[in-house]
Amino acid sequence: MQEPITVDLKTTNRQLFDFVMRTPLWFFNASGALSLILAVGLGIVVGTLWVGLQIFGYSHPVYWAFLIVNFVFWIGISHAGVMISAILRLTQAEWRRPVTRAAEILTVFSLMTAMLHPVIHSGRAWRTLYWAFPYDFMRGMWPNPRSPLVWDPSAIFTYLTSTILFIYVALLPDLAMARDRAPDVVRRFAYSVLSMGFRGTTRQWRIQGVAGILLSALILPIFVSVHSIVSWDFAVTGVPGWHNTVFAPYFVIGAVHSGVSAVVTIMIILRYVFKLQNFITRDHIDALARLLIAVATTWFFFLMLDFMFGLYGTESVEVDTWQRRLFTGAWSTLAIIFILCAFVIPVPMWLFRRVRRSFFLMFLTTILVNIGMWIERFMLIVPGLERKSNLTFQYSTFTPTFWEIAIVLSMLALPAIGLLTFAKVFPIMPAADIREGQVVATTLRIGRANVPATMRE
């Protein structure tokens, strides 16, 4: 890294714990505004429980639309945390340090957001209990283990549990630091309990380090399995355009593409909101952009595979679905927007160092990617369903209603509130990890040049 953190350890502590220990006025304004947006969304959800799903634009045979698209989208975003944190931790990438915590937290709250959607989509939320959980033994009714209604909750809950555990283990030293700095008894007590007696002994550091590495390795298969299972929700059906064996890796890489882009967006927002200019530097954004070039290119290759193997068998329904997606009416416009936003505009831009190191342009391009990726999920799901039936008089189209659009937009507030609340209670950057990075950062003198270097055991 060319831009090492220049502040001393004391200033690092103060800046990273400042928001945890003091509450500025804007926090109340921001959380109030976000809560209001979320309340609107929840109001609509309550409305659907009252009047049913008729307020949405469903018409036979299209019964999966915005809510399922949003489910897949938020599951995708949740892949950022593990991708960034676990892989970079295992590969000992130094630039990971300020990035990991926010990415992990984004995982948790986007997973929670994702989980809400199938429940809302079911129309009768309470019924999901006996589709997914074996709650009533007396009736002898069991969930069908061959149904995605069982796969999804199993995968998502496993992922959520392991992510929380992962975050907690990484958080322990920071909790101990918060305990030592807590201004009142209540918070000191809470942080004492949460930090589980972490005092920073050699043994505790060693165990914490090993646990972090082990969890990083264990969580990777879970992370891959979650989006694979989500992809199989679609691929195991006979809907045109869905039955493709490439779906699992295609969904995973698509999730990583949108997730890492979301992390960049969040990092840039955090940098300005929490004044973290000393910790999130142009180098971090540059490194993430380089990663995104590789991820986006791989994703594009999988997109091409999906397209080519859709047409490969020359089966008329598959060809028709792709024709519809790419060349028919509004779908063709959406296809152009999607491919421009998700690949054609951002990737060539990221090839330029000046763009990679510009916070504004990176913010803009990563937002574009996520707009594109949302449309991609929409285009994967709906056109196939519109031609699901064999008979032409059973064909239909889907038009979203105001209520669906409102739910999708209001759900953006949920992870935002989650992140804000988390940042209020815990440091949003791994303070201990950043301090370690400051200690191991050094320079090597070679001839007349000073080369940035790092210490390794």
Add this chain to the structure above:
Amino acid sequence: MVKPEHAAFGLSLRPPFRPSAVHVNRRHLAVAALGLLGIVGVVTYAMRLFGAWGDRHAWAYPAAMMMVLLSSVATAPLLAFASRATRGYWGLPARRAAELFIIPSLLVYALLIPVLATLPPLQGRANLWFNFGGGAPFVPEALAMAVFLLTGLALLWVSAVPDVAPPPSELRLLPAWKRALYLNWSGTRRQWQALRAAIKVLGAFYLMLYVFVQMILSTDIGQSLLPGWRSGVFPVYCAVSGIQSGLAVTVITIALLKKYSALGRFIGDEQAVSIGKIMLGTTLMWIYNFWSDFMLVWYARLPGEVAAIQVLVAIVYKASFLVALFGMFLIPFVGLIFNPVRRRLMRLRWIAVSILVGLVFDRIRLFVPSMTSADPFGHYEGGPLPGPVWPNAVDVLFILGWIALVALAYLWAASRVPMLVGWEMREAALLRREAPFVRGHVLILGKPD
């Protein structure tokens, strides 16, 4: 005994470090045996070429062998690219050993042309070319493979120039074409910048071309010939298992280098630790890609797809599949999760051998049934499954002969170009230092931008 890292440190004190090429003794028993087998390989190839041109059944095992070579020796150079792209010191002593596999990869072309000549016309069978014209699939595939191999050659040459180019005083005396061949190398700052950029770009192109070539070849001589087989993840499966095998080939090579060559003093267990991790990753990717394919077919139960799985996995080539499963997944997975195996090069090589054995059987089960398919046209319409086609004596001699040819080509390459990237080793020696820290020592790694 000096540790490999310390042997490398010593290079920074020796300004003109230029590694030498490996001396190959032609009278050595192993080399003579390879030569003999190589002759057998050439003879069996000639027999097929002149006696069975255009006969798809006769070229089934050579086609499988071609896919083995494409998925092992041709992918080895990707390790050099990965190590450079991640600026990983771990890959340094293995980079050139991996890149040299470009030379035996050229043999793939000798197999590609007769195999392509056996393919039936595209009309009436599933394919990726969609009325593309332009002589598809023959011309584009031959062209793509040629560009892929030429990119590899360029990559090898560019990375070798600082090691093999004569000093500027001697370079000036050479004829113009030789000076051009050595890129007029005098080691100016501008030349170094251009060289680094060229290595990065060529490496990235090599990777992309590899994936593309795998995609078109695995489809055209694989699933396109077996009605009912339609798998979007299959090209990815082939590409990833190829990378896994490329790593295996490199591990075996550097293990041999460590054991039998003077340059082995630069190779340590640091390489094993990192390559072992990537191997574990690709091993998991193997089962993931396989499962993504198998699970969907198993769940959807479409007759054509089920028949394909019965041929490739469950019934007809079950034995080959089981060897592949053990060789490419179970043995490497169980071995590589243990640190004592992953962290010792001499143990890791046995895992690499297992992967390569698995690869041979895997490519046989995937490509022999396609090449011997009775009717590659149309859609699957039921009927009995075809029987397995096992290799005859000529096929076995062909396979052994071509393995020997690959080894001979590699030895020839190693006798011309040094097996160690001297300039990168020396640079890395400058960027790595040991320093005292608290009560112990730490390694300081410089990471220039």
